[in-house]
Amino acid sequence: MISRIDLRGAVGDPRDLLPRAELDIETALDRVRPICEDVRRRGTEALIELTERFDGVALTDIRVPREAVDSALAALDPEVRAALEESIRRARLVHADQRREDTTTTVVPGGTVTERWVPVARVGLYVPGGRAVYPSSVVMNVVPAQEAGVASLAVASPPQAEFGGLPHPTVLAACALLGVDEVYAVGGAQAVAMFAYGAGPCARADMVTGPGNIWVAAAKRLLKGVIGIDAEAGPTEIAILADDTADPGYVAADLISQAEHDVVAASVLVTPSTDLAGKVEAELAARVPATRHRDRVAEALAGRQSGIVLVDDIDHGLAVVDAYAAEHLEIMTADPHAHAARVRNAGAVFVGDHSPVSLGDYCAGSNHVLPTGGSAAHTAGLSVQTFLRGMHVVSYDRAALAEVAPHVVALSQAEDLPAHGEAVIARVGAGPAGGAR
Known part of the structure; x- marks a missing residue:
């Protein structure tokens, strides 16, 4: 079900030996280039035609009516509403503390340099659709932008045929809870192009953020410079650094939860314990057939992007997870806080037995829009800083x-x-x- 990679005794850089999803952005660029150019030339007309071709939905207007956003909130299940409200509350607590204050340095008497932090004026926020529904991504995009002081926010999410050509109603309800009423029923590369060039009722944006599929990532690469981007998100991934004190049931449950996203999702365990590896394999064998999306999970776990990596000891394991630079890194060891403090490369670190990635996906207060594919070695996750620009003001x-x-x-x-x-x-x-x- 999941392969083993034995790095015990290995020397040198382990990056080429670690499991990783393949993401052929270059090939995807050839596919998205004409799409983006079509949107640039024909605007709304192109978006409507592309939406019918790719989503099977015939739109008459790309903008979601305000009453549809309000109706989605009115119809939202009370338990889901309460959960979203708590997710928003916690995210605001964390992101409010990320705000920066202007600072003035007196270089010499009569000469100062002030660093002002200025928010981006307008941002397009992308919320994916498809195999799953992501109201949580509305929260993770919108909250830091609002806390940064972005004045103009627009959300784009793919239209759903079963909901009359609108984005999923839970996505719309999350927009309503956050006070966002500019929402577009546009997905994929064409949504990135819409924000980059403007189309019909959608004015051009200065930046586009949010996760998406390979076509979204390719469009971000293509249009970077025309519009600012946060990152080129690839398949989601989890790495777990664990020793023989870890609970194999917890480890297996977390590997499965990440594999649930997509058949190309990466689930990686790094451990010096062959005993733990065996117990996790046994837990996976028992748990995967019982999970709802068992076929998807089984394919992801069996893929080349997933695996159990055996290392010499925890020090070796720390070097390996730093080389891997996971989007999500869990530490389940005898001294998880000490080991987490030594991590240099990860999108987010989850410490101990009771801080699973799924907590961060929804209600930890942290942001779940994170760098993938090893880019956590040089790129941070979405935050208030994403939407701020430092501007030096010189006065002599x-x-x-x-x-x-x-x-x-x-x-x-x-x-x-x-x-x-x-x-x-x-x-x-x-x-x-x-x-x-």
């Missing part, structure tokens, strides 16, 4: 400029850009040796 008076002018002139001459120095000399004058006076 004449005396402060005159004091530093000789250095500016010297550097401008060293770079053979003398007009740079002359722009300073024009303000403060120059001494007999070419320095400022």
Whole structure:
């Protein structure tokens, strides 16, 4: 059901030996390029035609009526509403603490540099659809953008034929709970293009964020520069670092929960314990046939992207999970907090027996839009910072400029850009040796 990879005694960089989903963005680019160009040229007309082709839904308008958003909230199951409200409350607590304050540094008397944190003006937030429904992704996209102070937010989510060509009603209800009423029934690469170029009622956005399939990822790569992006999300993944103190039932349940997302989802256990590996395999054999999406889970666990990785010890295991740079990393060891403190590369770290990834998906307060495919080694998950830009504001008076002018002139001459120095000399004058006076 799940393969073993034995890295005991291995030396060197383990990255090429670790299981990883294949994501052929380059091939997908050839498919999404004409789609995005069509949206750029024909706007709403193209979006309606593409939606009928890819989603089997004939739209007359890409924007979801406000009354449909309100009706979805009115019809929402009270237990689901309560859960979403608690998820929003916890996410706001965490993301509110990520806000940054402007700071002013006095470099010299009369010379200051202020770093202002300015929110992006308009953001397009993508919420995927398909095998599952993701109202939680509405929360994870919208809350940090709102806490950052983004003034204009729009959500796009694929239309569903069974719901009259609207996005899933639970997605619409989550938008209503968050006060977002600009929602579009558009999915896939065409949604990214809609935000990048604008179309009909949808004005151009400065940034697009949110997870999606390979076509969404390819469109983000193609249009990066036309529009800002958060990341190119690939198949979801979990890595679990565990020793023989871990509960094999917990480990197996978490591997299954991640495999439930998609047949290309990655579930990886890293452990020095062959005893634990065997017990987890036994738990998987018992639990997978009993889970609702058993076929999908079994295919994901058996895929090349999943596996049990045997390592020499926990130190070796930490090196391996850092090399893997998982989207989600769970630590289930005898001293999980100490070991978690040593992790450098992960989208999010879940510490101990009672912090499963599924908690982070919904109600931990953390964000579940996270880097995948090893990009956690250089990229952070979605946060308030995603929607803020640091802007330096420079203010020098004449005396402060005159004091530093000789250095500016010297550097401008060293770079053979003398007009740079002359722009300073024009303000403060120059001494007999070419320095400022």
